[in-house]
Amino acid sequence: MNRRLLSVTMFLALMLTSLLAGHHNYHVTRNEITADLNQALALTLQEKKEPIVTQDTIRAYKQLRRTSGGQVLIAVSDERFCRHLKNRRLKETSFLTFDVVDKEYQGGSTDEQAIYSDTLMIRNGHAGETLALKGYTRLSAAAVFGMSDQRLPAGLMAAAILWAIGSMLYLRKREKMNLMLQPAEGYTQLTEGYAQSTTKEFGGLTYSDADDRFYSANHTPIRFTPMQQQLMRLFWQAPSHSISKEEICAALWPKKDDANDTLYTLIRRLKPIVEEHTRLKIVADRGRSYSLEINELKS
Numbered sequence: 001m002n003r004r005l006l007s008v009t010m011f012l013a014l015m016l017t018s019l020l021a022g023h024h025n026y027h028v029t030r031n032e033i034t035a036d037l038n039q040a041l042a043l044t045l046q047e048k049k050e051p052i053v054t055q056d057t058i059r060a061y062k063q064l065r066r067t068s069g070g071q072v073l074i075a076v077s078d079e080r081f082c083r084h085l086k087n088r089r090l091k092e093t094s095f096l097t098f099d100v101v102d103k104e105y106q107g108g109s110t111d112e113q114a115i116y117s118d119t120l121m122i123r124n125g126h127a128g129e130t131l132a133l134k135g136y137t138r139l140s141a142a143a144v145f146g147m148s149d150q151r152l153p154a155g156l157m158a159a160a161i162l163w164a165i166g167s168m169l170y171l172r173k174r175e176k177m178n179l180m181l182q183p184a185e186g187y188t189q190l191t192e193g194y195a196q197s198t199t200k201e202f203g204g205l206t207y208s209d210a211d212d213r214f215y216s217a218n219h220t221p222i223r224f225t226p227m228q229q230q231l232m233r234l235f236w237q238a239p240s241h242s243i244s245k246e247e248i249c250a251a252l253w254p255k256k257d258d259a260n261d262t263l264y265t266l267i268r269r270l271k272p273i274v275e276e277h278t279r280l281k282i283v284a285d286r287g288r289s290y291s292l293e294i295n296e297l298k299s
Helices: 003-047 054-069 081-084 141-147 152-179 188-192 226-237 247-251 260-277
Strands: 074-076 094-100 120-124 129-138 206-208 213-215 240-242 280-285 289-294
Touching: 003 081, 003 094, 003 120, 003 141, 003 152, 054 094, 081 094, 094 120, 213 226, 226 247, 226 260, 226 280, 226 289, 240 247, 247 260, 247 280, 247 289, 260 280
Parallel strands: none
Antiparallel strands: 074 094, 094 129, 120 129, 206 213, 240 289, 280 289
């Protein structure tokens, strides 16, 4: 599979998994809040110490419903209900609501954004009315999200971001290396014009076609930069291991009008590496060409 496509696919997979896990944990927390409201409401009704809703409140509620011509939501702050809640964060935001179950009773919730319990029907003996009770809590989506366990989604998102950054750096480095290792225009033409050198060893230097590497006399790989490697291949394959400046510049920098300074820098940095690992030296011939020659001082 293409490395770029693989990187994008992996990033999207991690991000999608993170979002799905976050969405799942958010709804798990909402369900836990609803369950807490249900159990608190049930325990509150079991106490039966005093009516949750007084007769005066019921009368006021009916009057408001007639006046408004629709469903009315009345919040009843009940200490017992809040005491039975297990989640401390719900104690300050939760309340009870009631509705009188009669011919005008509509049921359902009047607040779609709130989290509420199931509806419990009770008979108020003092008022002679049947009431529909619900437990409510007002929490924003951000608050519920903050209450949910988002460690795994956050870890997956962090992994996705790190993967994206690492992939970009890796792909950029690889593209740069490919550009440096790619034979320059004219390089193929130049090497085709030279007969492949039949010398297996020259001045303590050998070259392996199999792995495209140069070795010293004790068969230790010699580390060259990509540009140094290309220039050494030109020397190795050229007749008498000698190449003119024009041929080198045309092969390595075909689009550069004047590459003399660049070539001079490349030769200057290559010389000590060649002399350290082999019995060769790079010799300039009156500024017209360069040659690999055996260093008599090291023979």
